[in-house]
Every structure is written in structure tokens, then in C-alpha cells.
Amino acid sequence: MSLPRGELVSAALSVEVPLHLTAALPEGGDGPFPVLIGLHGYAMTGDEMMEFLPRLAPEGFLLLSLQGPHSALVPGKERDGRAGFHWGVTPLVQEVRGLHRTAVEKAIAWAVSHGGDPARVSLAGFSQPVSHNYRLALDPPHGRPFRALVGICGGIPGEWGDGASPGGAGRPAAVFHASASEDPFYSPERISVFPDRLRARFASVTHRVYEGGHRIPSAALEEIRAFLAENG
Numbered sequence: 001m002s003l004p005r006g007e008l009v010s011a012a013l014s015v016e017v018p019l020h021l022t023a024a025l026p027e028g029g030d031g032p033f034p035v036l037i038g039l040h041g042y043a044m045t046g047d048e049m050m051e052f053l054p055r056l057a058p059e060g061f062l063l064l065s066l067q068g069p070h071s072a073l074v075p076g077k078e079r080d081g082r083a084g085f086h087w088g089v090t091p092l093v094q095e096v097r098g099l100h101r102t103a104v105e106k107a108i109a110w111a112v113s114h115g116g117d118p119a120r121v122s123l124a125g126f127s128q129p130v131s132h133n134y135r136l137a138l139d140p141p142h143g144r145p146f147r148a149l150v151g152i153c154g155g156i157p158g159e160w161g162d163g164a165s166p167g168g169a170g171r172p173a174a175v176f177h178a179s180a181s182e183d184p185f186y187s188p189e190r191i192s193v194f195p196d197r198l199r200a201r202f203a204s205v206t207h208r209v210y211e212g213g214h215r216i217p218s219a220a221l222e223e224i225r226a227f228l229a230e231n232g
Contacts, residue, residue: 130154
């Protein structure tokens, strides 16, 4: 294909990037194990999210924490050169969604190859990836419904309006969504529509609002643990 001369040409090429993960296998048992995949928020690291996963999941889970492939300087720590990671902020949303989907798909395959049960995979996300997780759950990359979805201080897909939804393959999943009363990104007005819009798409939905700001509420940990013990 010949290119026009004297004009700017745009092209999009694909390149491979590493997907780093941290995992913890159960100490006892031979599997297959229920799987919990954690995805961190903007400018965090996979190791930071991994610190929370053992506090969220009951014993016996295979835990995976994925690290976003994009890097950025942590806001407020630029002079220190402290780097964090994220899942993409380009306005080309299909690229962000495609990358997120591929990352979760690869993580599930890794987990299954190390004793994870493909029929018992759950996702937990903080902040940025929460809406991506909900959207992905309606069309799971491994062809099976996720068992449970935990969303902490995050949103729901912007294209989700009120009213019923067919739900797709995600409908059997159980949802636990934790919000914070003083979250500057998710005001009480904004989160007020979350329960109904989630219930239109998933089997069961629990929505809790905890005191505090944009962080993983310590008060939510035991509730999430009990939720995963029942649904994960």
C-alpha cells in the first residue's frame, strides 16, 4: 500500500509488554483452589495490592496481584522519582479495555496452570480498574462466569444506564461494592445509582458505604472476607 507523500500518516502497531504478577499459593491442599485476582489503583504497585489480598480472602485461595503495565510518577512524589503503575488513561478506551482483558485472561491461565480452579475465579479491584472489572464480567475472557466481584472505591461503566440489562455471562456473579463517605472522586450523589445498576446485571449485590476517603477501608476487610467465603 503506497502512502501519500508530503502528508502526516498515523498508524497503530502492537508491541508486547511484560505483565508482572505476585502470587501466593495456599499452604495446604492439592487444589484445585479458588482464585482471587487483585488489580491495584492508579499510581500503586502490584506489591501494594498484594498486601491487602490475604486480608480480603479466606484461607485456601490462590492469590494473584497484577501490576498495571503503564508507569507514572506517584502524584506528590515526583521529586523522589517514586514510580507507580496503572491500567491506561488514553482516550482510546478500546485499547485500555483490550489491555485489561488480556491481562486478566493471562492471569487466569497462569493461575489454572498452578492449581487454580477455572470455575472459581473472582476479581478484586481498587479505584481505577473497578469499572473495567464489572464490564469484563459480562463477557468473561475464560468463557466462565466470575464467582465474585469486589469493587473498592471505584466506579461502574459510564455507559450503563438505568433499567434492565440482559446481563450476559456475568449475571451469576455476586458483587460486593465498598464506597467511602468522603471519597473525592465518588460523591454520595454519584454512588447512589450504583446498587440498582449493578443489580440489573448481576445475581446479587451488596453495597456498603464506610467512613473515610479514597482508600481501602479497614472496616470493609472482614465483610469482604465473609463475602468471599460464601461466594468465592
